[in-house]
Structure formats: C-alpha cells, structure tokens
Amino acid sequence: MRTQVGIVGAGPAGLTLARLLEVAGIESVVLEARDREYCEHRVRAGVLEQGTVDLLREAGVGERMEREGIVHGGIHLQFDGERHHVPMHELTGRNIVIYGQTEVVKDLIAARIESGLPLLFEVGDVRVDPDTARIEFVHDAEQQVLECDVIAGCDGFHGVCRPSIPADVLETFEREYAFGWLGILAQVAPSMDELVYAHNTRGFALLSLRSPELSRYYVQVRHDEDIAAWPDERIWEELHARTELDDWQLEEGPILEKGVTGMRSFVAQPMQYKKLYLAGDAAHIVPPTGAKGLNLAISDVRILAERLIEGSGLDGYSDACLRRVWRAEHFSYWMTTMLHKLEDGDAFDEQLQLSQLRYVTSSQSAKTSLAENYVGLTTL
Numbered sequence: 557m558r559t560q561v562g563i564v565g566a567g568p569a570g571l572t573l574a575r576l577l578e579v580a581g582i583e584s585v586v587l588e589a590r591d592r593e594y595c596e597h598r599v600r601a602g603v604l605e606q607g608t609v610d611l612l613r614e615a616g617v618g619e620r621m622e623r624e625g626i627v628h629g630g631i632h633l634q635f636d637g638e639r640h641h642v643p644m645h646e647l648t649g650r651n652i653v654i655y656g657q658t659e660v661v662k663d664l665i666a667a668r669i670e671s672g673l674p675l676l677f678e679v680g681d682v683r684v685d686p687d688t689a690r691i692e693f694v695h696d697a698e699q700q701v702l703e704c705d706v707i708a709g710c711d712g713f714h715g716v717c718r719p720s721i722p723a724d725v726l727e728t729f730e731r732e733y734a735f736g737w738l739g740i741l742a743q744v745a746p747s748m749d750e751l752v753y754a755h756n757t758r759g760f761a762l763l764s765l766r767s768p769e770l771s772r773y774y775v776q777v778r779h780d781e782d783i784a785a786w787p788d789e790r791i792w793e794e795l796h797a798r799t800e801l802d803d804w805q806l807e808e809g810p811i812l813e814k815g816v817t818g819m820r821s822f823v824a825q826p827m828q829y830k831k832l833y834l835a836g837d838a839a840h841i842v843p844p845t846g847a848k849g850l851n852l853a854i855s856d857v858r859i860l861a862e863r864l865i866e867g868s869g870l871d872g873y874s875d876a877c878l879r880r881v882w883r884a885e886h887f888s889y890w891m892t893t894m895l896h897k898l899e900d901g902d903a904f905d906e907q908l909q910l911s912q913l914r915y916v917t918s919s920q921s922a923k924t925s926l927a928e929n930y931v932g933l934t935t936l
C-alpha cells in the first residue's frame with residue numbers, strides 16, 4: 557500500500573488531519589488500534605474553543621455541532637462560599653461551545669466513511685520508521701506495509717510514534733500531580749447555566765454538561781483513587797459539599813458512567829523527526845483544568861495540514877506548535893494549582909490560592925487574561 561500521509565491514531569488529531577487533507581485533495585490512510593465503538597464512546601473532553609469550532613465547520617464536519625453544540629459566553633469560579641462570573645464573551649468577543657469529544661469523533665468517523673477513504677480499525681503491532689516513512693502493521697491477521705511520504709503520529713500519550721524517535725533527540729518535560737479527577741456522566745439537566753470551577757477546602761469540583769439532559773461533573777480525588785471506593789451516594793455527597801451555595805442546590809440523577817483520570821503536564825520536543833510529525837497527546841499532555849487538551853490537538857493538526865498543503869515549511873512545524881503548546885501548559889498548570897487542594901499544601905498555600913482567586917475575579921485585567929487564555933485568544 558502507498559499513500560501521501562500515513563496517520564497513526566483515530567482520535568481527534570488523526571481524524572481531523574485526515575479530513576483537512578481530504579478537503580485539499582491530499583491522500584491519507586488512518587490506522588487505529590481500537591475498534592470503532594471504543595473510539596466513539598471514550599468520554600473525555602467537552603469544551604471547544606471558537607477556533608476549533610470554526611475549523612471543524614470549515615472542514616465540512618460541523619453540521620451536527622452547529623445544531624447540538626451549546627454556546628457559552630462565560631464560566632463561573634467559586635470559592636469561599638461565593639460564585640463569581642467571568643464574562644468571557646464580553647471580555648474577549650469569543651465564546652466556547654460545549655460539544656463532547658465523543659460527538660466530534662463520531663462526526664469525523666462518519667464523514668471519513670461517507671467519503672469512502674481508508675480508515676482501518678483494530679490494527680496491531682504498528683511500527684513506524686521515521687527515516688523512510690514506512691509503517692508496518694497487522695490488519696485482519698495479515699502483515700501489511702504502508703509506504704508514505706510522511707507519517708503523522710497522532711496516537712496519543714501511550715502510542716508508538718513518540719518512542720520511535722531516538723531518546724537523545726527528544727527533550728521531555730514532565731510534572732505529575734498527586735491528584736486526579738473522578739468524572740461522572742449523569743442523566744439529569746445541568747443545575748447551572750454555565751460551567752462552575754469550584755475551589756473548596758474538601759478539594760476541587762467542576763460542574764459541566766453535555767446536553768440539556770446530561771450533566772458532566774468532576775471531583776478532585778487522589779491520582780490513583782480506586783473507583784470502587786466511590787459508590788454513587790459518596791460522589792453526590794462530595795459534589796454537594798463542594799459546590800453548594802446558600803441559594804443554590806445541585807440536582808441528582810442516575811449516573812451513566814464514571815471513571816478516574818490522573819493528571820500530568822508533559823511536553824516532548826521537537827515534535828518532528830525526519831519524516832515523522834507528532835500531533836496532539838502524542839507530543840504533549842496538559843492537566844484538564846484549562847480545557848485545553850482537545851483544542852491543542854486540533855491546533856497542531858491545523859498547522860500540520862497547512863504546511864503539508866502548501867508543500868513547504870514543514871521544518872518549522874514543531875516550533876510553530878510549541879509556542880502555543882507552552883502557553884497552554886502554563887495556563888493549565890496555573891488553573892490547576894490555583895483551584896485544587898494541594899497535596900502538601902498548608903494554610904499559607906490556601907491563603908495564596910484564595911488571594912489569587914479574589915484577584916482574578918475582581919481585577920478587570922486579570923479576568924481578561926484568564927478569559928483570553930480560556931477561549932484560546934493568545935496570539936504568540
């Protein structure tokens with residue numbers, strides 16, 4: 557088999573890249589380790605920046621998102637028993653759109669299949685060679701070879717592409733956090749109008765949503781927390797305790813799904829080596845507090861697609877991505893450490909966090925800075 561761009565991984569990065577290339581008439585083959593069902597039901601991110609929304613729309617895969625996506629012009633930060641609104645649209649002219657990563661992936665897979673273009677699920681034993689842009693893999697119990705002009709490594713944090721770059725070429729930066737998020741999807745109308753990021757002495761909580769009937773809520777837990785220790789009643793109890801206000805109550809509903817995600821910050825650079833280009837989680841991870849993971853993945857492949865389509869400037873791909881990546885790394889780290897209960901934090905840390913939260917919710921310029929980062933309006 558031969559193609560122009562061999563894409564490893566059918567997450568948001570790989571599928572979006574394939575679509576952008578298709579629109580420009582560039583051939584690609586997408587190879588995915590898991591089955592379609594698994595890819596379409598892996599509950600993850602939910603916040604799309606305006607830039608992500610615009611790109612998906614321009615690529616002709618935004619129709620359902622336009623109909624079902626929920627536009628929000630602000631978020632709330634809650635601490636010390638009070639909720640403070642950050643009016644992002646008023647401050648930046650930009651909105652965010654709530655539309656699940658599962659839905660983005662479903663739309664992209666459907667479009668790819670409708671176009672009749674190659675997307676192979678359940679491939680095994682994938683080996684990439686950055687020198688030759690040759691990919692070996694097993695599909696339908698047969699050994700296959702895909703010869704490419706370039707390889708796009710979109711295979712997430714645990715993929716095979718990043719490890720195929722020699723260790724002495726790659727510089728990595730990492731921070732692990734002692735905490736993680738326990739996330740639930742609940743069949744109940746969201747109790748709030750916009751997202752609530754709540755700092756509480758019992759730990760952080762986040763109130764989000766997926767639709768007018770589906771709420772997505774998170775509580776801070778230990779990074780290796782055993783989900784079995786969290787029966788539904790305990791989750792609701794913690795959510796109530798961390799988010800309740802004198803005049804506001806959280807509505808409960810059946811929990812459809814729950815899971816724990818550990819947190820890390822990670823960057824590997826450069827994001828390219830010979831004929832291999834990394835994009836999305838394959839190259840970098842942010843803790844989820846800034847809602848940046850999915851948006852960064854899309855931003856990488858937008859840059860990669862532009863350079864592949866123009867046929868020049870691939871050398872500058874990594875540098876072009878990393879400026880935005882590091883900005884998002886800082887913002888995500890800052891949001892995370894401002895809002896969570898810190899592992900070895902003492903009363904001094906708590907006072908610093910509260911002071912920072914008071915500043916961010918009262919100073920017009922600090923509020924604007926948070927909003928610009930959150931909506932992805934940082935031009936670097």
Ligand code: FAD
Pocket residue numbers: 564565566567568569570587588589590595599600601602603657679682710711712713714715716817835836837838844846847848849850851853
């Ligand atoms: P992925 O979505 O990881 O896609 C990579 C794809 O490559 C997968 O389909 C995988 O099966 C496939 N693959 C792996 N290895 C191979 C191989 N050898 N061969 C072929 N295919 C392979 N971000 C937020 O902003 N908010 C959140 O709430 C949030 N929650 C998250 C929860 C979890 C459990 C995780 C892991 C991430 C979460 N993120 C969140 C981050 C966000 O979902 C990611 O940043 C986003 O999925 C990145 O997209 P991607 O396409 O780069 O990688």
Ligand code: DHB
Pocket residue numbers: 600601602603751762764765772844845846847848
């Ligand atoms: C969601 C996830 C996030 O990481 C975040 O910061 C906001 C919302 C969500 O899953 O809805």
